[in-house]
Amino acid sequence: MSFILRLNHISKSFGAVLALKDVSLDLGDNEILGLLGDNGAGKSTLVKIISGIFPPDSGSMCVNGETIDFRRYSGARSRRFGIETVHQDHALAEKQPLWRNVFVGRHLKNGLGFIHAAEEKRETLKLLHNVIGLPAEGLDPDLPASVLSGGERQGLAIGRAMYFQSHLIILDEPTTALSLHETEKVLGFIKKIKEAGKACIFISHNIAQVFAVADRCVVMDRGEIVADESKNEMTLESLTKLLISFNRRQEILHV
Numbered sequence: 054m055s056f057i058l059r060l061n062h063i064s065k066s067f068g069a070v071l072a073l074k075d076v077s078l079d080l081g082d083n084e085i086l087g088l089l090g091d092n093g094a095g096k097s098t099l100v101k102i103i104s105g106i107f108p109p110d111s112g113s114m115c116v117n118g119e120t121i122d123f124r125r126y127s128g129a130r131s132r133r134f135g136i137e138t139v140h141q142d143h144a145l146a147e148k149q150p151l152w153r154n155v156f157v158g159r160h161l162k163n164g165l166g167f168i169h170a171a172e173e174k175r176e177t178l179k180l181l182h183n184v185i186g187l188p189a190e191g192l193d194p195d196l197p198a199s200v201l202s203g204g205e206r207q208g209l210a211i212g213r214a215m216y217f218q219s220h221l222i223i224l225d226e227p228t229t230a231l232s233l234h235e236t237e238k239v240l241g242f243i244k245k246i247k248e249a250g251k252a253c254i255f256i257s258h259n260i261a262q263v264f265a266v267a268d269r270c271v272v273m274d275r276g277e278i279v280a281d282e283s284k285n286e287m288t289l290e291s292l293t294k295l296l297i298s299f300n301r302r303q304e305i306l307h308v
């Protein structure tokens with residue numbers, strides 16, 4: 054298997070809090086990884102390091118075989134490496150038109166170097182239609198992103214990642230604020246990521262959702278990876294028991 058991502062001995066502290074402790078993790082280039090763990094386990098901190106928000110204190114990372122120089126790494130660079138991260142709260146700029154949301158920072162240019170707005174609007178309509186399944190008629194790419202439902206916004210953010218040929222799409226709790234129906238849509242998008250031959254890290258507190266789409270599940274507990282199992286090694290029951298056992302351990306330690 055070839056790897057889209059390799060993390061080696063990553064550690065990160067915030068003051069006295071050791072958020073990540075010697076984390077090593079490999080991700081295959083067409084693997085859907087479910088990342089589970091209690092509040093404060095270090096999941097988002099790991100995601101932020103991968104997507105260039107801040108560097109680790111120590112450790113190394115390879116993306117598509119290339120070792121990352123953290124002194125030159127950033128959110129924009131992570132996207133150039135084919136990594137797209139979608140956050141629940143600010144997946145899109147809600148007041149901005151749909152088409153600007155898709156192409157911000159990565160505009161299509163015409164022969165003279167000007168932004169090709171008409172082409173960007175056409176491509177946005179195609180995306181809304183093909184990826185999210187909205188009817189092509191009656192959709193206006195000039196409408197603000199706030200007209201979309203929560204699930205559709207997640208869908209557009211994921212669709213945008215597919216459009217720009219991202220290799221790895223990271224979804225940090227994309228379904229937390231969504232209705233059941235909307236959640237089903239997002240899980241459908243994750244299946245499309247798999248079919249498109251790409252990789253995904255999917256973070257959720259909902260074990261059943263993670264189990265439904267992931268090829269492999271990693272459990273974090275207080276900054277460490279404590280379990281790493283492929284789908285065929287576990288059942289929803291065994292995974293649930295495992296998570297409960299770590300929650301219990303944490304409760305006992307906190308008494």
Ligand SMILES: Nc1ncnc2c1ncn2[C@@H]1O[C@H](COP(=O)(O)OP(=O)(O)OP(=O)(O)O)[C@@H](O)[C@H]1O
Pocket residue numbers: 067070071072090091092093094095096097098099
């Ligand atoms: N910028 C920061 N400054 C200080 N402490 C931080 C910062 N970011 C995270 N932490 C701390 O690091 C630890 C790990 O936090 P992180 O957000 O990675 O957890 P998480 O697994 O994503 O939790 P949740 O499931 O609640 O989102 C927590 O104790 C948190 O308080």
Ligand SMILES: [Mg+2]
Pocket residue numbers: 096097098
């Ligand atoms: Mg988090």
